[in-house]
Amino acid sequence: MSSPAETFSGPRDSESVKSRWHSTRAQFFGIGAFYIAVVVFFTLTSDYFFSYSNALNILTNVTVIGIVALGQTLAIVSGGFDLSVSGVVPLGAVTFVIFSNAEMATPAAMLFAMLVGAAVGVFNGLIVTKVGINPLIATLGTLSITAGLAYALSNGVTIPMKNIDAGVLAERTWGRVPYYVVTLIGLSLIMWFAMRFTVIGRRIYAIGGNREASRLAGLRVDEITIAIYATCAGLAAFAGVVVSSQLLAGSATVGADAALTSIASVILGGAALFGGVGGVGGTLLGVLVLGTIANGMALLMVPAFYQQIATGVILLLAVGFGRLRAVISG
Amino acid sequence: MKNQGKQSITRREMLTRLTALGFTVPAATALIAANGRRASAADPIRISFANVFEKGELFVQLGNGIENAAKLMGYEFRRYNNEFDSEKTLANARLMVQDRPDIILEYNGVEGIGQALRRIFDDAGIPFIAINVPIPGGHWFNLVNKEIGTDTANVVVPIANANGWTGNDTTAIIIQASAAGVEVNDCVRYFYVTAAETMEGMTKVKPDEITATTTTIGDTGIQVDGAGALEESYTAVKNALQTLPADRHILLYSVNDDSTLGGWRAITEAGRQDNTIVAGLGGSVAALGELRNNPQWVAEGSVFATHWGQYLIAMATAVLNGVEPPPLTKCPQLILTPDNVDKYYDAEGKVQLLPPLVPENEYLRDTGVLQQFNNVEGLIG
Numbered sequence: 001m002s003s004p005a006e007t008f009s010g011p012r013d014s015e016s017v018k019s020r021w022h023s024t025r026a027q028f029f030g031i032g033a034f035y036i037a038v039v040v041f042f043t044l045t046s047d048y049f050f051s052y053s054n055a056l057n058i059l060t061n062v063t064v065i066g067i068v069a070l071g072q073t074l075a076i077v078s079g080g081f082d083l084s085v086s087g088v089v090p091l092g093a094v095t096f097v098i099f100s101n102a103e104m105a106t107p108a109a110m111l112f113a114m115l116v117g118a119a120v121g122v123f124n125g126l127i128v129t130k131v132g133i134n135p136l137i138a139t140l141g142t143l144s145i146t147a148g149l150a151y152a153l154s155n156g157v158t159i160p161m162k163n164i165d166a167g168v169l170a171e172r173t174w175g176r177v178p179y180y181v182v183t184l185i186g187l188s189l190i191m192w193f194a195m196r197f198t199v200i201g202r203r204i205y206a207i208g209g210n211r212e213a214s215r216l217a218g219l220r221v222d223e224i225t226i227a228i229y230a231t232c233a234g235l236a237a238f239a240g241v242v243v244s245s246q247l248l249a250g251s252a253t254v255g256a257d258a259a260l261t262s263i264a265s266v267i268l269g270g271a272a273l274f275g276g277v278g279g280v281g282g283t284l285l286g287v288l289v290l291g292t293i294a295n296g297m298a299l300l301m302v303p304a305f306y307q308q309i310a311t312g313v314i315l316l317l318a319v320g321f322g323r324l325r326a327v328i329s330g
Numbered sequence: 331m332k333n334q335g336k337q338s339i340t341r342r343e344m345l346t347r348l349t350a351l352g353f354t355v356p357a358a359t360a361l362i363a364a365n366g367r368r369a370s371a372a373d374p375i376r377i378s379f380a381n382v383f384e385k386g387e388l389f390v391q392l393g394n395g396i397e398n399a400a401k402l403m404g405y406e407f408r409r410y411n412n413e414f415d416s417e418k419t420l421a422n423a424r425l426m427v428q429d430r431p432d433i434i435l436e437y438n439g440v441e442g443i444g445q446a447l448r449r450i451f452d453d454a455g456i457p458f459i460a461i462n463v464p465i466p467g468g469h470w471f472n473l474v475n476k477e478i479g480t481d482t483a484n485v486v487v488p489i490a491n492a493n494g495w496t497g498n499d500t501t502a503i504i505i506q507a508s509a510a511g512v513e514v515n516d517c518v519r520y521f522y523v524t525a526a527e528t529m530e531g532m533t534k535v536k537p538d539e540i541t542a543t544t545t546t547i548g549d550t551g552i553q554v555d556g557a558g559a560l561e562e563s564y565t566a567v568k569n570a571l572q573t574l575p576a577d578r579h580i581l582l583y584s585v586n587d588d589s590t591l592g593g594w595r596a597i598t599e600a601g602r603q604d605n606t607i608v609a610g611l612g613g614s615v616a617a618l619g620e621l622r623n624n625p626q627w628v629a630e631g632s633v634f635a636t637h638w639g640q641y642l643i644a645m646a647t648a649v650l651n652g653v654e655p656p657p658l659t660k661c662p663q664l665i666l667t668p669d670n671v672d673k674y675y676d677a678e679g680k681v682q683l684l685p686p687l688v689p690e691n692e693y694l695r696d697t698g699v700l701q702q703f704n705n706v707e708g709l710i711g
Binding site: 048053054057151155156158160247248249252255298299302305 | 592
């Protein structure tokens with residue numbers, strides 16, 4: 001399997017990307033095996049783990065981070081990343097509930113909340129491409145702005161949803177699966193298809209693989225980068241809508257760990273921080289690994305302090321194992 | 331100089347406005363006895379206040395309440411934000427003593443730096459009042475979480491007992507905020523301990539047996555960590571529910587309203603609300619709405635945080651007046667039920683009446699400050 005980035009890279013870059021691609025595949029399968037081990041471990045140690053209702057519980061727990069991580073995958077594969085999602089998630093949550101409480105139709109309230117997020121993303125993209133500020137600094141700045149805005153808009157209080165029908169995404173469909181889980185699956189399929197089989201997907205990989213070569217090859221690198229950040233922030237705002245639907249309330253305190261957890265998931269799934277490799281499948285696997293470990297430890301009644309420690313250790317071990325496997329397989 | 335000019339105009343305008351109200355500055359002056367600091371329109375009492383954080387309903391409203399109370403009394407007021415950060419707190423302390431206020435109100439969220447704060451304030455010779463988290467050598471104003479948890483259990487458990495629930499078919503889920511420390515989590519610890527003492531079949535434990543790392547209490551208690559936040563509490567309770575049979579009754583209680591609302595949402599989502607009795611803590615608008623409209627939400631602890639300002643300003647006045655307060659001045663606190671909620675809160679969730687002073691707080695009456703607000707039961711003129 002070759003990386004789409006090869007099309008736009010020179011021979012040495014091509015070899016380098018190819019090597020990275022194999023490394024990512026090795027990590028993907030390594031993490032897949034690790035995930036199976038995690039499931040087996042918790043099945044053997046907890047009476048409550050291996051059941052349909054708990055599987056559903058895990059899926060509902062990971063949906064918000066899953067949606068954020070989809071956008072983060074785009075940003076990381078293109079060679080950047082987006083810390084502002086930790087501010088955009090609460091901003092999306094609060095604006096959605098404010099719009100909804102102002103008796104705006106639910107689909108319109110969702111759309112406006114996402115547009116607010118997308119606008120933040122466009123701003124991020126402009127700062128990164130036109131002003132030339134490093135994505136770390138740019139999105140750190142907008143993280144602070146958007147988180148502050150969420151607090152300002154909500155006056156720091158939790159805003160209950162007046163019309164609970166606006167929480168339609170949390171309604172259950174076939175098999176008691178909430179609509180937001182179905183939405184995550186749908187979004188993942190669309191993004192997987194787009195990244196793997198479309199021209200824009202190849203261009204995102206190309207930009208992440210070698211930004212300058214992509215520019216010389218005639219790609220509209222800046223416009224694509226802005227679109228990537230807009231999509232990433234739009235998805236983060238939509239994740240805020242999902243949180244609000246789950247909680248039937250909007251709060252500026254939600255999503256605080258969205259940036260770090262989403263980046264961890266994407267990296268755990270085999271993406272490289274320097275861009276050019278990664279994918280939707282790996283990201284979802286990363287999200288599932290972290291969510292399943294958190295769920296399993298909660299069922300085993302592991303105290304919260306130790307859960308944090310264990311999650312960090314497992315993250316390092318899993319990534320380390322994947323890298324080791326890649327090295328051994330050459 | 332420009333700033334000073336602008337500041338003095340603002341101050342003059344403020345004083346003019348307050349004087350026009352007819353009572354504030356003269357009242358403030360009269361409230362300080364001859365042996366204390368005497369204020370005048372030209373030289374008002376100066377108070378510096380460092381808020382623990384300027385985010386979240388509780389902290390913002392608390393800060394606003396103190397500021398409004400000080401201004402209403404005609405006191406000069408400066409406000410700082412400690413940002414829940416030890417270095418920032420110490421930096422603010424140094425800034426505050428530079429201002430040479432008459433008294434400092436310090437809401438420090440980091441217990442371990444109390445000695446450092448004390449040194450800064452003592453070196454400057456400025457009296458100080460610690461809010462919530464004690465500072466050695468300072469006066470202390472706080473809620474008593476232990477009493478709130480105990481009193482809440484004493485409302486919740488009789489209702490559960492009347493339903494015929496026992497420890498054989500009931501689990502108490504308590505949602506702690508481990509990072510907030512022992513004092514804050516006393517409310518949930520004592521809630522469980524009291525519930526276990528008054529409900530047949532519950533596993534009895536001593537308070538100190540429930541720690542930050544406790545997750546199960548026999549077969550009748552589960553403690554989860556909701557970090558004092560809506561989303562985290564929702565997820566934590568959702569996971570805990572997986573371990574409880576669907577027909578088991580639940581008593582739900584937490585350290586604050588956001589946590590309780592998150593836990594309650596997980597319970598309703600699981601369709602277990604009819605098997606649950608819930609109590610909140612905080613008196614937020616959303617929780618008061620639940621208390622009024624949700625038959626399962628039977629109690630709501632309120633510490634009237636939006637009105638701590640008037641008590642703190644009364645306390646500051648007493649200290650400047652030479653009074654030695656008790657080791658702990660308790661904030662107003664009360665367990666609201668559907669029967670008494672309308673007496674203390676209006677339909678919009680605004681406080682309309684505060685509970686009467688407890689005996690230890692009678693010294694606040696003598697300052698005359700609380701009477702200015704005309705909202706404390708027993709002190710309404």
